[in-house]
Amino acid sequence: MNTRQVSAALTLFCLLLATPAWAFDILQALPKEPITPADNPVTSEKAELGKQLFFDPRLSADNTLSCNSCHNLAAGGDDDGAATRLSGKKLHRSAPTVFNAAYMSRLNWDTRAASLEEQVKDHLLDPQVMAMGVAENVVQKIASVPGYRQQFKKVFGESAVNWDNISKAIATFERTLTTPNSPFDQFIQGKDNAISAAAKRGLNLFTEIGCLSCHFGVNFAGPAPGPALNMGDGFYELFPNFVGTRYDEKYDLIADLGRYALTLDNGHKRMWRVPQLRNIALTAPYFHNGSVNSLVEAVKIMGITQLKADLSDQEIAEIVAFLESLTGQFPTITLPRLPETLGVTLVK
């Protein structure tokens, strides 16, 4: 089976079996640690170096954007919808949250990155994002800062500042950006009063109407990376599943053809990485183009465009109550001190 067939089979399977009892077998609390690539183990020094790079605007061509500019760690790890205007650029896709991204199998709305390491490299060179041109520009810029050279040598040994190690350091920091212990997590681990009665009804509804067919797994975003994962091109789904609703035009949902724009494969038209739902109440606006500001409206749209389910206001409110229970505990992050070259700036 190809990926789309796997996906379709999963959908059918989940819809057939979607009952609350079943759901409790498949629902998962956030694991203590994300899976880490064998060649990039997490160390505290590497994570600290990665944090500096994450907050360093010198990683963008015009020195105005750091990773944190669009993945704001003081907020939901996203851009609050502002990325479309950052640095005067018009981005056509919304910046998803970096929190718990370590639990995603593939990354980017079109699933083009197979790992956080790949995603970092992709964004550094993407003309719409950090726009650094070629890898060598990034390496030279970072290597020109004595404080970075020293740290890379300490963390990576003689290989020091190179393209792979830059992405490894940032990815390592990102693997520390997890938000465990949400009310939902506490609930499925046995603390019955951790979520409200409305949220419980919302969880049942979420399961019964079939949301779980795509939004399953640790992040409610399909399978998480792991030794058993072999998803080929990754996990993606149709959105809108049913075209022709009033939302297509209202929110400009079908102009961007998603993965098709990358592959030009007709089977990939309107196929999108299933976004995670953890901390979804903090990551408005919604959908690939960030066109929908309200979570209530987003749930209503999803019911109609994906499942032909015209949910009542009360049903939507209950599902939203469940989704709000997915807000986890954010890590305390000390602002790094960026290494600087005394008496000069790299910016000029």
Place this chain on the structure above:
Amino acid sequence: MNTRQVSAALTLFCLLLATPAWAFDILQALPKEPITPADNPVTSEKAELGKQLFFDPRLSADNTLSCNSCHNLAAGGDDDGAATRLSGKKLHRSAPTVFNAAYMSRLNWDTRAASLEEQVKDHLLDPQVMAMGVAENVVQKIASVPGYRQQFKKVFGESAVNWDNISKAIATFERTLTTPNSPFDQFIQGKDNAISAAAKRGLNLFTEIGCLSCHFGVNFAGPAPGPALNMGDGFYELFPNFVGTRYDEKYDLIADLGRYALTLDNGHKRMWRVPQLRNIALTAPYFHNGSVNSLVEAVKIMGITQLKADLSDQEIAEIVAFLESLTGQFPTITLPRLPETLGVTLVK
């Protein structure tokens, strides 16, 4: 005497008396606490609220810029020269550091703000900076966030979210952004080996050739605010003092007429707020237009344009060694968690 006359008299006075022995009487370590307005005492809760606002991009019209975007607390508290391109805008003046700004008498390159509170208001509305239009827009935006409403009420009582209180909270956070205990501070407090022999020669030279005539006081930026301060329009000086050098054109130093652009008073042509020198090694590029990338070059230019002193490479290196000794100890800053409205963004 008007301010300019005061300034000229001070210059003469300082030049006449400029000797190392005299310098040690006037040189000051950073005081433990900055002077605080009677109506805005520092409290930890107010500073925490101000920190959230400082890091919140919702304070800008297009939701892309926070105070921290141009006054990067992970670096020198400045913009590394990038502000001219932030948010796609072309700013004509460089963003000075916010660290130790609490020890400046007036603020902004043209001295238009009499306090941090005024400066905050100015920047929030400045079309070239946060561009929020009118005060009411800021108040409404902040007041629409439940977590802000609660905190303002806790900190300010019933008056809660209003224009004055927003500026007071941010100014209070800024008063915590001090960098004490630089090698220079340790040195003048008696620790003789805190700075190098070259830095000591540089300090003597800095005093002898007359740099102290403008760069005196706690921040080497003229008088600090205090009960005895009555500077009227504030402390500013001519730059370039001597026009006609090769630098005028090379670094476009005389196109911007400084305070004159604000007052249209001919006596204010090329008059500028004397910038502070603390952490100067971390705040390249230099001068009001950020046109000079290197501290070495900046010192050379200052010698020629201000004092007709054509310093040798060694003299410049010694002054730079002294200036590098002004880098203080930066506070540890925990990234705030910004209050959010669940399931919606203010950005749309």
